Amino acid sequence: MTTDTLLELNRWLHIGSGMLGFFVAPVALATRKGGPAHRRWGRVFFWAMLTAGVTALVAATLKGLTFLLLTGIFSLYLSLLGYRALYQKRLGRGQQPAVYDWLGSGAALLVFVGTIVYAVITRNVVAGVFGLGGTRLAVAELQKLARPATVDARRWFFDHMRGFILSYVAAVSAFSATSFTFLPVAVRFLWPTVVGVPLMIYWVRRYRQQFAQSQHPADEAPVRMQSELA
Numbered sequence: 001m002t003t004d005t006l007l008e009l010n011r012w013l014h015i016g017s018g019m020l021g022f023f024v025a026p027v028a029l030a031t032r033k034g035g036p037a038h039r040r041w042g043r044v045f046f047w048a049m050l051t052a053g054v055t056a057l058v059a060a061t062l063k064g065l066t067f068l069l070l071t072g073i074f075s076l077y078l079s080l081l082g083y084r085a086l087y088q089k090r091l092g093r094g095q096q097p098a099v100y101d102w103l104g105s106g107a108a109l110l111v112f113v114g115t116i117v118y119a120v121i122t123r124n125v126v127a128g129v130f131g132l133g134g135t136r137l138a139v140a141e142l143q144k145l146a147r148p149a150t151v152d153a154r155r156w157f158f159d160h161m162r163g164f165i166l167s168y169v170a171a172v173s174a175f176s177a178t179s180f181t182f183l184p185v186a187v188r189f190l191w192p193t194v195v196g197v198p199l200m201i202y203w204v205r206r207y208r209q210q211f212a213q214s215q216h217p218a219d220e221a222p223v224r225m226q227s228e229l230a
Contacts (some may be wrong), residue, residue: 007062014055021048023174025168035059042164047165049079052174067127070115074134075170077108079142082163085156091144091152103144126189133193137166139156154211158204169196 021044028041050062056072084101091097115131118124144151144159172192180188 003062010055010058014052017048017051018171018174021045023050024048036067045081046079073111073128074130075167076168078163078167080104082160082167085159085163089156091148092153097145097148101215104137105141112138125186129190161204162200165200169193
């Protein structure tokens with residue numbers, strides 16, 4: 001198989017998985033949290049984003065596209081944060097972080113700091129925004145892993161929500177960047193962040209208010225997941 005053929009197959013796999021995640025995410029968000037439909041479509045979204053992220057890394061590596069490589073890692077990390085949160089529900093009750101949680105967030109922090117350096121050198125505003133956002137997320141995750149005994153019992157729920165919502169924002173950004181060519185480059189990349197982050201903050205605050213009236217997230221949003229991997 002030639003490199004051109006591999007790139008073409010990789011391109012279509014990337015487009016297909018990205019579009020699948022683009023349309024599936026609203027279904028998962030709209031369904032009852034923890035219900036069968038939410039879990040089913042959430043898994044589809046996770047694997048779609050994982051595939052889109054990996055294919056982006058393949059394309060970036062073969063074509064030597066540094067910015068695409070960095071944004072692909074950013075999207076992958078967000079998906080993994082949302083996924084791993086489901087297996088960290090007992091961090092405040094004796095559970096210890098897994099080694100791969102440390103390795104993943106540590107490696108991500110190095111990449112995001114590198115993204116900031118890249119943004120400064122190239123004067124790339126979009127890369128700077130992604131780099132700063134990713135650095136903040138990775139630092140917060142490492143702080144959580146360093147003090148598991150102090151983690152609030154509800155934090156996994158919000159980490160899960162943040163990870164997947166921000167991963168969807170990244171997917172919309174990628175779609176916008178390649179489709180809305182009539183817009184300036186920075187606007188194409190960043191308008192989903194400007195719209196999506198405030199909505200995420202609203203939903204987080206809404207659930208915090210609901211949880212304040214109950215003892216566990218399951219009282220408001222039942223989540224039945226597999227036993228922890230860690």
